[in-house]
Amino acid sequence: xxxxxxxxxxxxxxxxxxxxxxxxxxxxxxxxxxxxxxxxxxxxxxxxxxxxxxxxxxxxxxxxxxxxxxxxxxxxxxxxxxxxxxxxxxxxxxxxxxxxxxxxxxxxxxxxxxxxxxxxxxxxxxxxxxxxxxxxxxxxxxxxxxxxxxxxxxxxxxxxxxxxxxxxxxxxxxxxxxxxxxxxxxxxxxxxxxxxxxxxxxxxxxxxxxxxxxxxxxx
Amino acid sequence: xxxxxxxxxxxxxxxxxxxxxxxxxxxxxxxxxxxxxxxxxxxxxxxxxxxxxxxxxxxxxxxxxxxxxxxxxxxxxxxxxxxxxxxxxxxxxxxxxxxxxxxxxxxxxxxxxxxxxxxxxxxxxxxxxxxxxxxxxxxxxxxxxxxxxxxxxxxxxxxxxxxxxxxxxxxxxxxxxxxxxxxxxxxxxxxxxxxxxxxxxxxxxxxxxxxxxxxxxxx
DNA sequence: CTCGGATGAATTGTATACAATAGAAGCATC
DNA sequence: GATGCTTCTATTGTATACAATTCATCCGAG
Numbered sequence: 001x002x003x004x005x006x007x008x009x010x011x012x013x014x015x016x017x018x019x020x021x022x023x024x025x026x027x028x029x030x031x032x033x034x035x036x037x038x039x040x041x042x043x044x045x046x047x048x049x050x051x052x053x054x055x056x057x058x059x060x061x062x063x064x065x066x067x068x069x070x071x072x073x074x075x076x077x078x079x080x081x082x083x084x085x086x087x088x089x090x091x092x093x094x095x096x097x098x099x100x101x102x103x104x105x106x107x108x109x110x111x112x113x114x115x116x117x118x119x120x121x122x123x124x125x126x127x128x129x130x131x132x133x134x135x136x137x138x139x140x141x142x143x144x145x146x147x148x149x150x151x152x153x154x155x156x157x158x159x160x161x162x163x164x165x166x167x168x169x170x171x172x173x174x175x176x177x178x179x180x181x182x183x184x185x186x187x188x189x190x191x192x193x194x195x196x197x198x199x200x201x202x203x204x205x206x207x208x209x210x211x212x213x214x215x216x217x218x219x
Numbered sequence: 220x221x222x223x224x225x226x227x228x229x230x231x232x233x234x235x236x237x238x239x240x241x242x243x244x245x246x247x248x249x250x251x252x253x254x255x256x257x258x259x260x261x262x263x264x265x266x267x268x269x270x271x272x273x274x275x276x277x278x279x280x281x282x283x284x285x286x287x288x289x290x291x292x293x294x295x296x297x298x299x300x301x302x303x304x305x306x307x308x309x310x311x312x313x314x315x316x317x318x319x320x321x322x323x324x325x326x327x328x329x330x331x332x333x334x335x336x337x338x339x340x341x342x343x344x345x346x347x348x349x350x351x352x353x354x355x356x357x358x359x360x361x362x363x364x365x366x367x368x369x370x371x372x373x374x375x376x377x378x379x380x381x382x383x384x385x386x387x388x389x390x391x392x393x394x395x396x397x398x399x400x401x402x403x404x405x406x407x408x409x410x411x412x413x414x415x416x417x418x419x420x421x422x423x424x425x426x427x428x429x430x431x432x433x434x435x436x437x438x
Numbered sequence: 439c440t441c442g443g444a445t446g447a448a449t450t451g452t453a454t455a456c457a458a459t460a461g462a463a464g465c466a467t468c
Numbered sequence: 469g470a471t472g473c474t475t476c477t478a479t480t481g482t483a484t485a486c487a488a489t490t491c492a493t494c495c496g497a498g
Binding site (some may be wrong): 002003026028029030040046061062063064 | 469478479480481489
Protein backbone atom coordinates (compact mmCIF):
# COMPACT_ATOMS: atom_id res chain seq x y z
CA UNK A 1 0.00 0.00 0.00
CA UNK A 2 0.93 3.60 -0.35
CA UNK A 3 3.03 5.82 1.83
CA UNK A 4 0.54 8.04 3.66
CA UNK A 5 -1.97 5.25 4.10
CA UNK A 6 0.67 2.97 5.64
CA UNK A 7 1.91 5.73 7.86
CA UNK A 8 -1.58 6.37 9.15
CA UNK A 9 -2.16 2.67 9.70
CA UNK A 10 1.07 2.14 11.61
CA UNK A 11 0.64 5.30 13.64
CA UNK A 12 -2.92 4.69 14.70
CA UNK A 13 -2.26 1.06 15.37
CA UNK A 14 0.68 1.93 17.58
CA UNK A 15 -1.39 4.50 19.43
CA UNK A 16 -4.14 1.97 20.05
CA UNK A 17 -1.81 -0.78 21.19
CA UNK A 18 0.31 1.42 23.41
CA UNK A 19 -2.80 2.62 25.15
CA UNK A 20 -2.20 6.19 24.05
CA UNK A 21 -5.74 5.92 22.77
CA UNK A 22 -7.80 4.20 25.41
CA UNK A 23 -10.42 1.53 24.80
CA UNK A 24 -13.82 2.96 24.03
CA UNK A 25 -12.42 6.32 23.00
CA UNK A 26 -13.89 7.86 19.89
CA UNK A 27 -11.62 8.33 16.91
CA UNK A 28 -12.26 11.35 14.76
CA UNK A 29 -10.90 11.03 11.27
CA UNK A 30 -9.88 14.64 11.22
CA UNK A 31 -8.05 14.52 14.55
CA UNK A 32 -6.19 11.39 13.50
CA UNK A 33 -5.35 12.95 10.17
CA UNK A 34 -3.76 15.86 11.93
CA UNK A 35 -1.77 13.67 14.32
CA UNK A 36 -0.50 11.53 11.46
CA UNK A 37 0.26 14.52 9.27
CA UNK A 38 -1.84 13.23 6.38
CA UNK A 39 -5.30 13.97 5.05
CA UNK A 40 -8.49 12.16 5.98
CA UNK A 41 -8.42 9.92 2.92
CA UNK A 42 -5.54 7.66 4.01
CA UNK A 43 -6.84 7.77 7.58
CA UNK A 44 -10.13 6.31 6.44
CA UNK A 45 -8.19 3.60 4.66
CA UNK A 46 -6.26 2.85 7.81
CA UNK A 47 -9.41 2.75 9.94
CA UNK A 48 -10.94 0.24 7.58
CA UNK A 49 -7.92 -2.00 7.93
CA UNK A 50 -7.90 -1.66 11.69
CA UNK A 51 -11.57 -2.42 11.78
CA UNK A 52 -10.96 -5.65 9.89
CA UNK A 53 -8.40 -6.53 12.58
CA UNK A 54 -10.99 -5.69 15.24
CA UNK A 55 -8.71 -3.10 16.81
CA UNK A 56 -11.26 -0.47 15.89
CA UNK A 57 -15.00 -0.81 15.75
CA UNK A 58 -17.67 1.38 14.26
CA UNK A 59 -21.00 2.08 15.87
CA UNK A 60 -24.27 1.98 13.97
CA UNK A 61 -23.73 5.45 12.59
CA UNK A 62 -20.20 4.82 11.36
CA UNK A 63 -18.29 6.60 14.06
CA UNK A 64 -15.06 4.85 14.98
CA UNK A 65 -13.98 3.81 18.46
CA UNK A 66 -11.01 2.02 19.95
CA UNK A 67 -12.14 -1.55 20.54
CA UNK A 68 -11.84 -2.82 24.06
CA UNK A 69 -10.09 -6.13 24.13
CA UNK A 70 -11.23 -7.79 27.26
CA UNK A 71 -9.54 -11.00 28.35
CA UNK A 72 -12.60 -12.77 26.99
CA UNK A 73 -12.00 -11.32 23.56
CA UNK A 74 -8.42 -12.45 23.62
CA UNK A 75 -9.46 -15.91 24.75
CA UNK A 76 -11.97 -16.02 21.95
CA UNK A 77 -9.24 -15.18 19.45
CA UNK A 78 -6.81 -17.72 20.90
CA UNK A 79 -9.38 -20.48 20.77
CA UNK A 80 -10.19 -19.79 17.16
CA UNK A 81 -6.53 -19.52 16.38
CA UNK A 82 -5.81 -22.88 17.98
CA UNK A 83 -8.42 -24.54 15.79
CA UNK A 84 -7.36 -22.82 12.62
CA UNK A 85 -3.62 -23.12 13.05
CA UNK A 86 -4.19 -26.75 13.99
CA UNK A 87 -5.98 -27.21 10.72
CA UNK A 88 -3.18 -25.36 8.93
CA UNK A 89 -0.59 -27.65 10.52
CA UNK A 90 -2.52 -30.72 9.42
CA UNK A 91 -2.75 -29.49 5.85
CA UNK A 92 0.88 -28.45 5.91
CA UNK A 93 1.98 -31.89 7.06
CA UNK A 94 0.04 -33.51 4.24
CA UNK A 95 1.65 -31.21 1.68
CA UNK A 96 5.10 -30.72 3.18
CA UNK A 97 8.13 -30.69 0.91
CA UNK A 98 11.83 -30.80 1.73
CA UNK A 99 12.49 -27.15 0.89
CA UNK A 100 9.94 -25.82 3.38
CA UNK A 101 10.94 -28.39 5.95
CA UNK A 102 14.49 -27.16 5.67
CA UNK A 103 13.47 -23.53 6.06
CA UNK A 104 11.35 -24.40 9.09
CA UNK A 105 14.34 -26.15 10.61
CA UNK A 106 16.51 -23.11 10.08
CA UNK A 107 13.96 -20.74 11.60
CA UNK A 108 13.64 -22.91 14.66
CA UNK A 109 17.41 -23.09 15.01
CA UNK A 110 17.44 -19.32 14.89
CA UNK A 111 14.83 -19.29 17.65
CA UNK A 112 17.11 -21.43 19.77
CA UNK A 113 20.04 -19.11 19.06
CA UNK A 114 17.97 -16.07 19.99
CA UNK A 115 16.91 -17.44 23.36
CA UNK A 116 19.80 -19.54 24.61
CA UNK A 117 22.01 -16.62 25.73
CA UNK A 118 21.88 -15.11 29.16
CA UNK A 119 19.58 -12.39 27.95
CA UNK A 120 17.06 -13.73 25.42
CA UNK A 121 16.74 -11.62 22.28
CA UNK A 122 12.95 -11.30 22.32
CA UNK A 123 12.76 -9.32 19.10
CA UNK A 124 14.68 -12.00 17.21
CA UNK A 125 12.54 -14.68 18.82
CA UNK A 126 9.37 -12.94 17.69
CA UNK A 127 10.63 -12.47 14.17
CA UNK A 128 11.69 -16.08 13.67
CA UNK A 129 8.60 -17.36 15.43
CA UNK A 130 6.44 -15.31 13.10
CA UNK A 131 8.33 -16.61 10.10
CA UNK A 132 8.01 -20.19 11.36
CA UNK A 133 4.25 -19.97 11.60
CA UNK A 134 4.05 -18.16 8.31
CA UNK A 135 5.93 -20.94 6.54
CA UNK A 136 3.45 -23.47 7.87
CA UNK A 137 0.62 -21.38 6.59
CA UNK A 138 2.33 -21.22 3.22
CA UNK A 139 2.73 -24.98 3.14
CA UNK A 140 -0.94 -25.42 4.03
CA UNK A 141 -1.61 -23.83 0.67
CA UNK A 142 -5.02 -22.29 1.24
CA UNK A 143 -5.42 -18.66 0.29
CA UNK A 144 -8.49 -18.28 2.44
CA UNK A 145 -7.00 -19.89 5.48
CA UNK A 146 -4.00 -17.61 5.16
CA UNK A 147 -6.13 -14.53 4.91
CA UNK A 148 -8.36 -15.43 7.82
CA UNK A 149 -5.50 -16.35 10.09
CA UNK A 150 -3.54 -13.24 9.27
CA UNK A 151 -6.48 -11.19 10.51
CA UNK A 152 -6.66 -13.31 13.63
CA UNK A 153 -3.08 -13.34 14.79
CA UNK A 154 -2.55 -10.12 16.62
CA UNK A 155 1.20 -9.77 16.75
CA UNK A 156 0.81 -7.37 19.70
CA UNK A 157 -0.76 -10.17 21.69
CA UNK A 158 2.06 -12.47 20.69
CA UNK A 159 4.47 -9.74 21.69
CA UNK A 160 2.93 -9.22 25.12
CA UNK A 161 2.93 -12.95 25.69
CA UNK A 162 6.60 -13.28 24.82
CA UNK A 163 7.56 -10.39 27.09
CA UNK A 164 6.62 -12.56 30.02
CA UNK A 165 8.34 -15.70 28.83
CA UNK A 166 11.05 -17.07 31.05
CA UNK A 167 13.77 -19.43 29.93
CA UNK A 168 11.63 -22.56 30.26
CA UNK A 169 8.82 -21.00 28.26
CA UNK A 170 11.17 -20.24 25.39
CA UNK A 171 12.62 -23.73 25.57
CA UNK A 172 9.15 -25.23 25.67
CA UNK A 173 8.20 -23.27 22.59
CA UNK A 174 11.34 -24.40 20.80
CA UNK A 175 10.63 -27.99 21.77
CA UNK A 176 7.08 -27.87 20.47
CA UNK A 177 8.37 -26.52 17.19
CA UNK A 178 10.80 -29.44 17.08
CA UNK A 179 7.88 -31.82 17.56
CA UNK A 180 6.06 -30.10 14.75
CA UNK A 181 9.08 -30.63 12.52
CA UNK A 182 9.04 -34.31 13.39
CA UNK A 183 5.35 -34.56 12.51
CA UNK A 184 5.96 -32.72 9.26
CA UNK A 185 8.88 -34.96 8.38
CA UNK A 186 6.59 -37.98 8.83
CA UNK A 187 3.79 -36.21 6.93
CA UNK A 188 1.61 -37.01 9.94
CA UNK A 189 -1.23 -34.49 9.74
CA UNK A 190 -3.07 -35.62 12.86
CA UNK A 191 0.09 -35.42 14.93
CA UNK A 192 0.98 -31.98 13.61
CA UNK A 193 -2.50 -30.75 14.37
CA UNK A 194 -2.43 -32.07 17.91
CA UNK A 195 0.90 -30.44 18.66
CA UNK A 196 -0.11 -27.15 17.15
CA UNK A 197 -3.36 -27.01 19.10
CA UNK A 198 -1.40 -27.63 22.28
CA UNK A 199 1.20 -25.08 21.28
CA UNK A 200 -1.36 -22.32 20.84
CA UNK A 201 -3.34 -23.22 23.92
CA UNK A 202 -0.20 -23.12 26.02
CA UNK A 203 0.50 -19.64 24.64
CA UNK A 204 -3.05 -18.68 25.53
CA UNK A 205 -2.58 -19.65 29.15
CA UNK A 206 0.80 -17.96 29.29
CA UNK A 207 -0.90 -14.78 28.11
CA UNK A 208 -3.74 -15.14 30.59
CA UNK A 209 -1.30 -15.68 33.46
CA UNK A 210 0.72 -12.65 32.49
CA UNK A 211 -2.47 -10.64 32.22
CA UNK A 212 -3.60 -11.72 35.66
CA UNK A 213 -0.32 -10.85 37.34
CA UNK A 214 -0.36 -7.47 35.62
CA UNK A 215 -3.87 -6.76 36.85
CA UNK A 216 -2.84 -7.73 40.35
CA UNK A 217 0.12 -5.35 40.22
CA UNK A 218 -2.11 -2.59 38.97
CA UNK A 219 -4.57 -3.15 41.79
CA UNK B 220 -22.69 2.12 5.16
CA UNK B 221 -23.66 5.03 3.04
CA UNK B 222 -25.75 5.20 -0.05
CA UNK B 223 -23.26 5.60 -2.87
CA UNK B 224 -20.80 3.22 -1.33
CA UNK B 225 -23.43 0.52 -0.94
CA UNK B 226 -24.68 1.07 -4.43
CA UNK B 227 -21.19 0.64 -5.82
CA UNK B 228 -20.66 -2.47 -3.72
CA UNK B 229 -23.89 -4.11 -4.79
CA UNK B 230 -23.46 -3.16 -8.41
CA UNK B 231 -19.89 -4.35 -8.77
CA UNK B 232 -20.60 -7.48 -6.82
CA UNK B 233 -23.54 -8.29 -9.04
CA UNK B 234 -21.45 -7.68 -12.14
CA UNK B 235 -18.72 -9.98 -10.89
CA UNK B 236 -21.09 -12.75 -9.89
CA UNK B 237 -23.19 -12.61 -13.02
CA UNK B 238 -20.08 -12.94 -15.10
CA UNK B 239 -20.64 -9.56 -16.70
CA UNK B 240 -17.10 -8.92 -15.55
CA UNK B 241 -15.06 -11.99 -16.34
CA UNK B 242 -12.47 -13.57 -14.06
CA UNK B 243 -9.05 -12.04 -14.45
CA UNK B 244 -10.43 -8.85 -15.96
CA UNK B 245 -8.94 -5.63 -14.71
CA UNK B 246 -11.20 -3.26 -12.83
CA UNK B 247 -10.52 0.41 -13.28
CA UNK B 248 -11.86 2.55 -10.51
CA UNK B 249 -12.85 5.25 -12.91
CA UNK B 250 -14.70 2.94 -15.28
CA UNK B 251 -16.58 1.35 -12.39
CA UNK B 252 -17.39 4.77 -10.98
CA UNK B 253 -18.96 5.74 -14.26
CA UNK B 254 -20.96 2.52 -14.55
CA UNK B 255 -22.24 2.90 -10.99
CA UNK B 256 -22.97 6.59 -11.41
CA UNK B 257 -20.87 7.56 -8.41
CA UNK B 258 -17.41 8.97 -7.89
CA UNK B 259 -14.23 7.00 -7.37
CA UNK B 260 -14.30 7.39 -3.60
CA UNK B 261 -17.19 5.01 -2.87
CA UNK B 262 -15.91 2.67 -5.58
CA UNK B 263 -12.62 2.33 -3.75
CA UNK B 264 -14.59 1.56 -0.61
CA UNK B 265 -16.54 -1.10 -2.42
CA UNK B 266 -13.41 -2.63 -3.93
CA UNK B 267 -11.88 -2.92 -0.49
CA UNK B 268 -14.92 -4.78 0.75
CA UNK B 269 -14.97 -7.07 -2.25
CA UNK B 270 -11.28 -7.74 -1.81
CA UNK B 271 -11.93 -8.83 1.77
CA UNK B 272 -14.49 -11.27 0.36
CA UNK B 273 -11.92 -12.47 -2.15
CA UNK B 274 -14.19 -11.59 -5.06
CA UNK B 275 -11.62 -9.06 -6.16
CA UNK B 276 -7.88 -9.27 -5.80
CA UNK B 277 -5.21 -6.64 -6.15
CA UNK B 278 -1.87 -7.22 -7.77
CA UNK B 279 1.39 -6.04 -6.27
CA UNK B 280 0.89 -2.56 -7.61
CA UNK B 281 -2.64 -2.18 -6.29
CA UNK B 282 -4.54 -2.64 -9.49
CA UNK B 283 -7.78 -4.55 -9.03
CA UNK B 284 -8.88 -7.66 -10.90
CA UNK B 285 -11.85 -9.97 -10.82
CA UNK B 286 -10.74 -13.04 -8.87
CA UNK B 287 -11.06 -16.33 -10.64
CA UNK B 288 -12.82 -18.83 -8.47
CA UNK B 289 -11.69 -22.19 -9.68
CA UNK B 290 -13.43 -25.29 -8.35
CA UNK B 291 -10.37 -25.72 -6.12
CA UNK B 292 -10.95 -22.33 -4.57
CA UNK B 293 -14.56 -23.16 -3.87
CA UNK B 294 -13.55 -26.49 -2.35
CA UNK B 295 -11.05 -24.69 -0.21
CA UNK B 296 -13.75 -22.35 1.04
CA UNK B 297 -16.21 -25.17 1.69
CA UNK B 298 -13.68 -27.14 3.68
CA UNK B 299 -12.85 -24.18 5.87
CA UNK B 300 -16.50 -23.42 6.23
CA UNK B 301 -17.27 -26.97 7.33
CA UNK B 302 -14.67 -26.72 10.07
CA UNK B 303 -15.70 -23.29 11.23
CA UNK B 304 -19.44 -23.77 11.10
CA UNK B 305 -18.92 -27.08 12.86
CA UNK B 306 -17.14 -25.21 15.61
CA UNK B 307 -19.91 -22.60 15.64
CA UNK B 308 -22.53 -25.32 16.00
CA UNK B 309 -20.64 -26.86 18.91
CA UNK B 310 -20.38 -23.55 20.71
CA UNK B 311 -24.00 -22.75 19.91
CA UNK B 312 -25.16 -26.05 21.40
CA UNK B 313 -23.22 -25.34 24.58
CA UNK B 314 -24.78 -21.90 24.89
CA UNK B 315 -28.24 -22.51 23.44
CA UNK B 316 -31.27 -20.92 25.05
CA UNK B 317 -34.96 -21.50 24.49
CA UNK B 318 -35.56 -18.25 22.63
CA UNK B 319 -33.01 -18.99 19.92
CA UNK B 320 -34.06 -22.61 19.76
CA UNK B 321 -37.57 -21.46 19.09
CA UNK B 322 -36.49 -19.07 16.37
CA UNK B 323 -34.42 -21.81 14.74
CA UNK B 324 -37.43 -24.09 14.78
CA UNK B 325 -39.56 -21.45 13.10
CA UNK B 326 -36.97 -20.79 10.40
CA UNK B 327 -36.70 -24.47 9.63
CA UNK B 328 -40.47 -24.78 9.46
CA UNK B 329 -40.44 -21.94 6.98
CA UNK B 330 -37.84 -23.83 4.96
CA UNK B 331 -40.17 -26.81 4.82
CA UNK B 332 -43.05 -24.56 3.76
CA UNK B 333 -40.95 -23.01 1.03
CA UNK B 334 -39.92 -26.31 -0.51
CA UNK B 335 -42.84 -28.66 -0.04
CA UNK B 336 -44.96 -27.26 -2.86
CA UNK B 337 -44.85 -28.48 -6.42
CA UNK B 338 -42.51 -25.66 -7.35
CA UNK B 339 -40.02 -24.98 -4.56
CA UNK B 340 -39.64 -21.31 -3.68
CA UNK B 341 -35.86 -21.16 -3.90
CA UNK B 342 -35.63 -17.51 -2.87
CA UNK B 343 -37.58 -18.17 0.31
CA UNK B 344 -35.50 -21.27 0.98
CA UNK B 345 -32.30 -19.25 0.66
CA UNK B 346 -33.53 -16.51 2.92
CA UNK B 347 -34.65 -18.82 5.73
CA UNK B 348 -31.58 -20.98 5.33
CA UNK B 349 -29.37 -17.93 5.68
CA UNK B 350 -31.28 -16.84 8.75
CA UNK B 351 -31.03 -20.30 10.25
CA UNK B 352 -27.26 -20.38 9.95
CA UNK B 353 -27.00 -16.81 11.15
CA UNK B 354 -28.92 -17.62 14.32
CA UNK B 355 -26.51 -20.41 15.08
CA UNK B 356 -23.62 -18.03 14.63
CA UNK B 357 -25.30 -15.61 16.97
CA UNK B 358 -25.78 -18.30 19.58
CA UNK B 359 -22.11 -19.27 19.27
CA UNK B 360 -21.42 -15.84 20.67
CA UNK B 361 -17.97 -15.15 19.24
CA UNK B 362 -17.51 -11.85 17.49
CA UNK B 363 -14.44 -13.07 15.66
CA UNK B 364 -15.98 -16.28 14.50
CA UNK B 365 -18.95 -14.36 13.17
CA UNK B 366 -16.79 -11.93 11.28
CA UNK B 367 -14.58 -14.61 9.76
CA UNK B 368 -17.47 -16.80 8.70
CA UNK B 369 -19.38 -13.93 7.16
CA UNK B 370 -16.42 -13.32 4.89
CA UNK B 371 -16.28 -16.98 4.05
CA UNK B 372 -19.86 -17.76 3.19
CA UNK B 373 -20.35 -16.64 -0.33
CA UNK B 374 -24.08 -16.44 -0.70
CA UNK B 375 -23.66 -16.66 -4.48
CA UNK B 376 -22.14 -20.09 -4.05
CA UNK B 377 -25.01 -21.08 -1.79
CA UNK B 378 -27.36 -19.70 -4.40
CA UNK B 379 -25.81 -21.65 -7.25
CA UNK B 380 -25.89 -24.78 -5.14
CA UNK B 381 -29.56 -24.40 -4.33
CA UNK B 382 -30.49 -23.80 -7.96
CA UNK B 383 -29.57 -27.41 -8.64
CA UNK B 384 -31.33 -28.87 -5.64
CA UNK B 385 -34.06 -31.35 -6.36
CA UNK B 386 -36.81 -32.28 -3.95
CA UNK B 387 -34.73 -34.84 -2.07
CA UNK B 388 -31.89 -32.37 -1.64
CA UNK B 389 -34.24 -29.84 -0.06
CA UNK B 390 -35.71 -32.51 2.16
CA UNK B 391 -32.29 -33.72 3.14
CA UNK B 392 -31.30 -30.20 4.07
CA UNK B 393 -34.44 -29.77 6.15
CA UNK B 394 -33.78 -33.07 7.86
CA UNK B 395 -30.24 -32.14 8.77
CA UNK B 396 -31.51 -28.93 10.25
CA UNK B 397 -33.95 -30.95 12.31
CA UNK B 398 -31.09 -33.07 13.58
CA UNK B 399 -29.23 -29.91 14.50
CA UNK B 400 -32.24 -28.75 16.47
CA UNK B 401 -32.27 -32.05 18.34
CA UNK B 402 -28.59 -31.68 19.18
CA UNK B 403 -29.14 -28.11 20.29
CA UNK B 404 -32.09 -29.11 22.46
CA UNK B 405 -29.82 -31.66 24.19
CA UNK B 406 -27.00 -29.10 24.42
CA UNK B 407 -24.83 -31.75 22.77
CA UNK B 408 -21.96 -29.82 21.21
CA UNK B 409 -20.16 -32.79 19.70
CA UNK B 410 -23.32 -34.01 18.02
CA UNK B 411 -24.18 -30.59 16.65
CA UNK B 412 -20.68 -30.22 15.29
CA UNK B 413 -20.78 -33.60 13.58
CA UNK B 414 -24.08 -32.88 11.90
CA UNK B 415 -23.01 -29.45 10.79
CA UNK B 416 -19.78 -30.71 9.27
CA UNK B 417 -21.75 -33.30 7.36
CA UNK B 418 -24.32 -30.72 6.33
CA UNK B 419 -21.71 -28.42 4.82
CA UNK B 420 -19.74 -31.20 3.19
CA UNK B 421 -22.90 -32.52 1.56
CA UNK B 422 -23.56 -29.03 0.20
CA UNK B 423 -20.00 -28.96 -1.08
CA UNK B 424 -20.48 -32.13 -3.09
CA UNK B 425 -23.83 -30.93 -4.37
CA UNK B 426 -22.11 -27.83 -5.64
CA UNK B 427 -19.27 -29.81 -7.20
CA UNK B 428 -21.72 -32.13 -8.95
CA UNK B 429 -23.70 -29.20 -10.32
CA UNK B 430 -20.49 -27.60 -11.47
CA UNK B 431 -19.40 -30.74 -13.26
CA UNK B 432 -22.67 -31.20 -15.07
CA UNK B 433 -22.58 -27.56 -16.13
CA UNK B 434 -19.07 -27.94 -17.51
CA UNK B 435 -20.16 -31.02 -19.41
CA UNK B 436 -23.08 -29.16 -20.93
CA UNK B 437 -20.82 -26.30 -21.93
CA UNK B 438 -18.34 -28.64 -23.63
C1' DC C 439 16.39 -8.41 -34.47
C1' DT C 440 16.84 -7.49 -29.56
C1' DC C 441 17.60 -4.88 -25.67
C1' DG C 442 17.18 -0.63 -22.92
C1' DG C 443 15.67 3.53 -22.01
C1' DA C 444 12.68 7.46 -22.73
C1' DT C 445 8.16 9.19 -23.40
C1' DG C 446 3.30 9.25 -22.99
C1' DA C 447 -1.07 7.18 -21.37
C1' DA C 448 -3.60 4.94 -17.92
C1' DT C 449 -4.33 4.16 -13.12
C1' DT C 450 -4.09 4.67 -8.41
C1' DG C 451 -2.94 7.72 -4.17
C1' DT C 452 -3.79 12.01 -1.68
C1' DA C 453 -5.64 16.44 -0.51
C1' DT C 454 -9.36 19.38 -0.12
C1' DA C 455 -13.97 21.32 -0.48
C1' DC C 456 -18.53 20.66 0.10
C1' DA C 457 -22.86 17.85 1.23
C1' DA C 458 -25.38 14.94 4.24
C1' DT C 459 -26.20 13.22 8.66
C1' DA C 460 -26.06 12.25 13.46
C1' DG C 461 -25.46 14.08 18.14
C1' DA C 462 -25.64 17.84 21.53
C1' DA C 463 -27.24 21.87 23.41
C1' DG C 464 -30.49 25.28 24.20
C1' DC C 465 -35.10 26.92 24.37
C1' DA C 466 -39.91 27.11 24.89
C1' DT C 467 -43.93 24.89 26.45
C1' DC C 468 -46.52 22.25 29.50
C1' DG D 469 -38.59 20.40 36.33
C1' DA D 470 -39.45 17.34 32.37
C1' DT D 471 -40.39 16.90 27.44
C1' DG D 472 -40.22 17.76 22.80
C1' DC D 473 -38.71 20.80 19.17
C1' DT D 474 -35.23 23.55 16.92
C1' DT D 475 -30.81 24.92 15.91
C1' DC D 476 -26.10 24.40 15.91
C1' DT D 477 -21.94 21.69 15.85
C1' DA D 478 -19.19 17.73 15.08
C1' DT D 479 -18.40 13.99 12.09
C1' DT D 480 -18.63 11.24 8.30
C1' DG D 481 -19.79 10.64 3.07
C1' DT D 482 -18.88 12.09 -1.65
C1' DA D 483 -16.99 14.54 -5.50
C1' DT D 484 -13.23 16.40 -7.78
C1' DA D 485 -8.61 18.05 -8.80
C1' DC D 486 -4.03 17.05 -8.80
C1' DA D 487 0.28 14.23 -7.67
C1' DA D 488 2.70 9.97 -7.97
C1' DT D 489 3.21 5.67 -9.84
C1' DT D 490 2.97 2.00 -13.04
C1' DC D 491 2.44 0.23 -17.68
C1' DA D 492 2.85 0.10 -22.53
C1' DT D 493 4.74 1.77 -26.61
C1' DC D 494 8.09 3.34 -29.48
C1' DC D 495 12.57 4.54 -30.97
C1' DG D 496 17.46 4.12 -31.30
C1' DA D 497 21.84 1.77 -30.31
C1' DG D 498 24.15 -2.32 -30.55
